[in-house]
Amino acid sequence: MSIKLRLTLSNIAMITVPIILFSITSFLLLIVFLGDIREMTNFLPESHNYHKTKQEDTILFLALKEKSVVNPDELMSQEYLQSLNGDLATIDTGLMIRKNDKLYYSTPELKKLNTKELPVFGTETSFRSLEKVGEQTFAIKQHDFFLKDGSKVSLFLMRDASPWNKFVRTFFPILLGLCLLILIATNGLLAYFVSKSIIKPINQLKTAAHFIKNGNLDYSITAIRNDEIGQLTQSFEEMRIQLKESYKIQKQYEDNRKELIAHISHDLKTPITSIKGYIEGIRDGVADTPEKRARYVQTIYTKAMDMDHLIDELFLFSKLDLGKVPFEFEKVDIKDYLTDYFEELSFDLRKQNVDVNFQFSTLGNYVVFADREKFKRVLANIINNSLKYMEKDKKELKITLHSTDKNVEILIADNGPGIPDDSTPFIFNQFYRAEQSRNKLTGGSGLGLSIAKMIIEEHNGEIKLESTLMIGTCITIILPHNTFSEEATS
Structure with a gap:
């Protein structure tokens, strides 16, 4: 039951x-002052059926009043008065007539009065x-x-x-006090139960808020009703769970940030040294x-370039994380784009003894909205990351292009050593870098795949990774055909 309905019913x-x-009290007071419960019918509206709306004693009383006007002599006759005894006994009523302050007639039960x-x-x-x-x-x-001779007659x-009167008069104060007690108790109980049903869960929320304020995010509360406060309690509990999860993520983020700073400091210090x-x-x-001097200068230049690349990666990652990198989306045929990209890259890949195999269907629709420069950075980060760990004499890169009604899928597979299963879920995480990559040969900031993931997400796309040890790694990029409006492309 909702609080609104509960308050409405309470009111x-x-x-x-x-x-x-009040009605009961008024009813009792009427009985006290009227003397007979049946007298209350005189306050009711009369219908056309006179005998149904008047009590029998009232009818008799009115008949006697009429006779006192029409034929008072007959009314005062003993024979007529005695003929009324049967009717009077039927309605449990007595008759007394007083004439000039003296008893003229009385039914037997009233003669002693x-x-x-x-x-x-x-x-x-x-x-x-x-x-x-x-x-x-x-x-x-x-x-x-009055009679014709001027005598004063009173008919009772x-x-x-x-x-009944003794009962009412005796117990009326008790009944009145009982009514007041019931009224007070009813209002008190209603106020108590309604306030209890509201105050108790509010106190629970207050206690939970106090624990959360003090950093205890494990204090759980359960909604026991489905009213407004119950819904508020449920929302509060969901908020607590989200806060706890956010706290864990933030803590992990801080730990990763500290680790990144330590790693970046190490990677910067090494070339500087x-x-x-x-x-x-x-x-x-x-x-x-x-x-020897030329060799020293070349080494210095190479180390400086490594530092510049590291700083560039960190700067780009920070801007992507803050949403400060502008994107210029346009319609791009990914098939033609990848063909041109690998043609430009072929000379460097051949020098590294890398065999590139690009496969696609000529009938597919490969048009997507993309930022050419940012997407080139994604491909470069993925390919460079793959080439770092290839230790085989013959290195292979296989790029496969698929098209569906909604998406374009780009699969980039290598024949490298693969990634351990325990590292695979975290490979795209911010600041994550597997420890084995930290050596003089591979180096790197560990930001390459994180940057690639952030750029693909800005394209409303998705990036996934599958890897098998000693066989290789396959990264899948999924881009939608049509996601951005014309305004976004302008």
Whole structure:
């Protein structure tokens, strides 16, 4: 049940309960003042069926009032009055008639009453009033009229109200107090349960927020309801899980960053140390022949170029990571692009004894949106990374091009030593570099494949790697045919 519905029902209950209790109290008060529950029908609207809307004693009372006007002599006859005894007994009502302050007629059960204790002439009422006569309490209807001789006559229809009236008068304060107690208890319980259902989960959220603020991301909370706070609790728990995961990633990122800084510092220090050594050799006259000096200078130049390449890689990676590298996308036929690229690279590859095998279907659609310069950097990083570790006499690169309705797939496979299974999942991770690559022959910053992955992702593409030890490694690049709008290409 939602909090909105719960509050709505609570408010309805807080309104309904007082109305019910007020109705009960009013009902009891009416009984006290009217003396008979059936008198309440006088407050109801009458229908065309007179006898259905009036009580029998009321009908009789009205008939006697009518007769007192039309034929008072007959009303005062003992025969007529005695004929009413049956009707009076049926409705459990007695009749007394007082004439000039003296008892004129009384039904048997009322004969012992003292007429002086009855209401005086002139206090006529059509509703029952409670009057104490002797030791008893009666609900009395009174009608006063004059006879032709001027005599004052009071007619009383009386019902014994002592038991019910005594009960109501005795227990009315208790009932009233009980109603007030029920009202207070109802509102209190409703407020308690509604507030408990809201405050308890809020306190849980407060406690969880306190733990998270203090760095404890393992404190878990569970939503026990599906209301708004339950949904908030679930969202809070999902946020905690994401924060924990982000914290792990950030920690790994920081560790990798520190490792990268250490590795970069090492890789920069190594060529600088070599450069300093060779310069000192030239300065101290160790390179005492033109040939030796030329060799020293060439070594210094090579080390400086390595440093420049390392710094360039680090700078490019940083800009890609920050999203500060501009891309110029255009329609490119990858088949023609790769044909031209490997034709330009063929001379250098032949010098390194690398055999290139480029395969594709002439019927495929190889048009994609790409940045030519950035994509060339991807190919260079992948091929250079492959060539670093090839120790075979005959090195092979096999490039296969596939086209589907949505994508173009470029497979670049080598016959190198392969990558261990425990390193394969991390090969594209930021700052990752397998330890075995850190030697004088291969070197590298470990950023090449990370840069390639970031560039391909900017193309809305995907890059994957599969490797088998002693057989080789295959990298797959997947580029979509149409992803960028005309605005992106302009």
